[in-house]
Amino acid sequence: MSILIKNGRIITATDDYVADVFIDGETVSMIGKNLPVKADRTIDASNRLVIPGSIDPHVHMQLPFGGTISSDDFKSGTIAAAFGGTTTIIDFAIQYHGKTFAQTLDDWDAKAEGKCAIDYSYHLAVTEYEDKHKSEFKKVVDRGITTFKIFLAYPGVFMIDDQTMFRVMQSAGEVGGMTLVHAENGIAIQQMIEQLVAQKKLAPKYHAESRPPTMQADGVARALRVGEVAGAPVFIVHVSCEAAMKEIVRSRDEGHASFGETCTQYLFLDQTCYDKPNFEGAKYVFTPPLVPKENIEPLWKGLKLGYLQEVSTDHCPFMFKGQKDLGKDDFRKIPNGGPGVEDRLSMVYHGGVIERGFSLNKWVDICCTASAKMFGMFPKKGTIAVGSDADIVIYDPNKERTVSAKTHHMNCDYSLFEGMKIKGYPETVLSRGKVIIENNQYKGTPGEGKFIKRGECLPL
Ligand SMILES: [Zn+2]
Numbered sequence: 001m002s003i004l005i006k007n008g009r010i011i012t013a014t015d016d017y018v019a020d021v022f023i024d025g026e027t028v029s030m031i032g033k034n035l036p037v038k039a040d041r042t043i044d045a046s047n048r049l050v051i052p053g054s055i056d057p058h059v060h061m062q063l064p065f066g067g068t069i070s071s072d073d074f075k076s077g078t079i080a081a082a083f084g085g086t087t088t089i090i091d092f093a094i095q096y097h098g099k100t101f102a103q104t105l106d107d108w109d110a111k112a113e114g115k116c117a118i119d120y121s122y123h124l125a126v127t128e129y130e131d132k133h134k135s136e137f138k139k140v141v142d143r144g145i146t147t148f149k150i151f152l153a154y155p156g157v158f159m160i161d162d163q164t165m166f167r168v169m170q171s172a173g174e175v176g177g178m179t180l181v182h183a184e185n186g187i188a189i190q191q192m193i194e195q196l197v198a199q200k201k202l203a204p205k206y207h208a209e210s211r212p213p214t215m216q217a218d219g220v221a222r223a224l225r226v227g228e229v230a231g232a233p234v235f236i237v238h239v240s241c242e243a244a245m246k247e248i249v250r251s252r253d254e255g256h257a258s259f260g261e262t263c264t265q266y267l268f269l270d271q272t273c274y275d276k277p278n279f280e281g282a283k284y285v286f287t288p289p290l291v292p293k294e295n296i297e298p299l300w301k302g303l304k305l306g307y308l309q310e311v312s313t314d315h316c317p318f319m320f321k322g323q324k325d326l327g328k329d330d331f332r333k334i335p336n337g338g339p340g341v342e343d344r345l346s347m348v349y350h351g352g353v354i355e356r357g358f359s360l361n362k363w364v365d366i367c368c369t370a371s372a373k374m375f376g377m378f379p380k381k382g383t384i385a386v387g388s389d390a391d392i393v394i395y396d397p398n399k400e401r402t403v404s405a406k407t408h409h410m411n412c413d414y415s416l417f418e419g420m421k422i423k424g425y426p427e428t429v430l431s432r433g434k435v436i437i438e439n440n441q442y443k444g445t446p447g448e449g450k451f452i453k454r455g456e457c458l459p460l
Pocket of ligand 1: 314
């Protein structure tokens with residue numbers, strides 16, 4: 001099967017020109033003006049942007065958490081991602097106590113295999129490191145998983161101690177890997193939670209009160225300092241506040257391989273969402289929580305100036321009715337997470353390009369290219385070039401629409417951005433040369449998405 005995309009405005013992280021793209025099978029094989037080729041199918045992309053399929057490097061499909069399971073599985077979640085113009089996701093395979101790394105990855109393979117609409121990979125979240133695990137790092141990398149994750153939050157569940165943090169960073173670095181960190185001061189936060197509970201402060205907003213930005217900045221500073229001593233690259237996930245971002249800037253400025261991301265929700269929403277009536281604040285209970293509004297512009301600026309590398313979603317949806325309400329009387333029991341995998345590319349286009357004058361190249365970089373580089377998939381993913389996978393989004397830059405749970409495809413009964421009017425829409429989406437989204441319909445078959453073996457990180 002061959003496809004010719006004609007007359008589109010091709011945008012990569014560095015290029016901007018009008019040309020035709022010829023796709024032979026799963027890859028891009030020719031790019032040029034008025035290509036003199038015949039294809040099985042021709043798509044007219046006049047007045048459209050032609051961009052690389054976007055990458056969401058932080059999602060949690062079908063994740064057991066807080067006595068329930070995130071409501072998108074690898075099928076519904078990857079179909080929703082595709083509708084949003086995302087053609088690769090990276091999930092987190094989380095090691096449960098007593099499991100080897102290999103068993104953990106096998107478990108995640110079993111959940112994902114045969115279900116994905118788009119390509120996928122995992123980071124390996126290490127929650128336990130004994131001497132016997134050391135030799136496993138190399139095997140994980142050989143399996144195509146080059147990123148490890150640790151939690152400095154959720155004591156008694158996922159949290160590791162500082163000795164383990166050091167050992168994971170060092171071992172990951174030795175095999176060419178990078179360590180991702182959920183950075184907060186989990187112990188101090190636990191104390192604050194206990195004090196709030198003792199005062200009978202149990203509403204959703206106290207989730208945010210128990211995790212102030214300072215405690216995030218503290219965790220980030222500690223993780224980066226330990227990474228500096230371990231001599232290994234560190235990537236801070238879901239940075240939500242300026243104080244935490246500044247720690248990354250400080251560390252990189254001093255010459256260390258320190259990086260970070262933010263998520264769509266932190267670029268648009270602030271902590272006043274927790275004041276919504278009728279328990280609606282629970283919709284925004286994720287970790288880190290939303291923070292005061294004055295953090296929003298610094299995060300956008302951080303993306304613009306390269307302080308932060310990319311935007312992910314931390315997609316981890318739970319139904320408002322039936323899941324979030326587990327914590328109706330106690331914020332500690334509200335499952336942490338929100339829906340977002342479908343909204344990211346469009347929201348960042350609207351907030352970045354339309355509202356703040358970001359270049360189209362910057363938009364593509366922070367949604368597509370930087371993640372391909374950081375997480376070892378470039379140039380197979382993250383750009384449009386001869387030989388690259390034909391993961392392509394044909395984007396209508398002018399279509400206006402309203403974001404709503406009524407029209408989204410995520411398996412979640414609410415939207416974080418309900419009612420927001422935005423400009424721009426991923427009209428047609430190709431995954432490795434096959435049109436999977438067209439005319440507002442999913443045209444693929446779940447299971448066509450493949451596990452992507454990732455290589456070494458290419459720090460920016
Ligand atoms: Zn996460």
